Amino acid sequence: MAPCDAGGGLAGFLTAVVVFVRDRRGILLDVSMVVTREALNIIDVHSETLTPGGEAAFQFTVQVADSAMLQRLVSKVERVEGAVKVVRGGMEELMRRESPAGFWANCALPVAEEGPPLAEPLPGGAEPPPPSPYPIAPPSPDQPM
Numbered sequence: 584m585a586p587c588d589a590g591g592g593l594a595g596f597l598t599a600v601v602v603f604v605r606d607r608r609g610i611l612l613d614v615s616m617v618v619t620r621e622a623l624n625i626i627d628v629h630s631e632t633l634t635p636g637g638e639a640a641f642q643f644t645v646q647v648a649d650s651a652m653l654q655r656l657v658s659k660v661e662r663v664e665g666a667v668k669v670v671r672g673g674m675e676e677l678m679r680r681e682s683p684a685g686f687w688a689n690c691a692l693p694v695a696e697e698g699p700p701l702a703e704p705l706p707g708g709a710e711p712p713p714p715s716p717y718p719i720a721p722p723s724p725d726q727p728m
Contacts, residue, residue: 595623595648601677602660603668603689606632606639610665617663618643621656629674638690642674667692 604610611630618625622645632639647653657669668689670677678686 595646595652597626597644597646598653598671599642599644599673600653600657600660601670601672601674601689602641602643602666603670604639604641604663605665605667605690605692606634606636607665610639610663611641613663614641614660614666615643617659618645618656621652621659622647623652631674633687633690638687640674640686640690644673 602614604614615625615628622643624646625643626646627642627644629642630639645653645656647656653671657671660666660669670689674686677689681688
């Protein structure tokens, strides 16, 4: 973090964070609202979308009072629906350090841990049928709604 005095009593530190998300309508607004509430000021915002509806990243350069304020900001941004990971630093720095493929790998959803099987295996090792594209059967005409 770099010391900052923007005048008007907003002394603090400047730092950049990159928020990796699963792109959806309104996610930039949702993340920006949290950052606005938790930081003293947003100095700059930059966004990149790898795949619309897929991976996106937002870089916020923010002014914070101290490292505790930054930790609260990161913690609350991580709770936004669709947020995958928050990393300190800038996009260009992360791209150089990790390569573009490594940078975008930060958007990958965490892999669920393997647990016990949900059902007993079928006799003879048979494969279960594929799931129905219709999870609930439509009502029959003589069935009341």
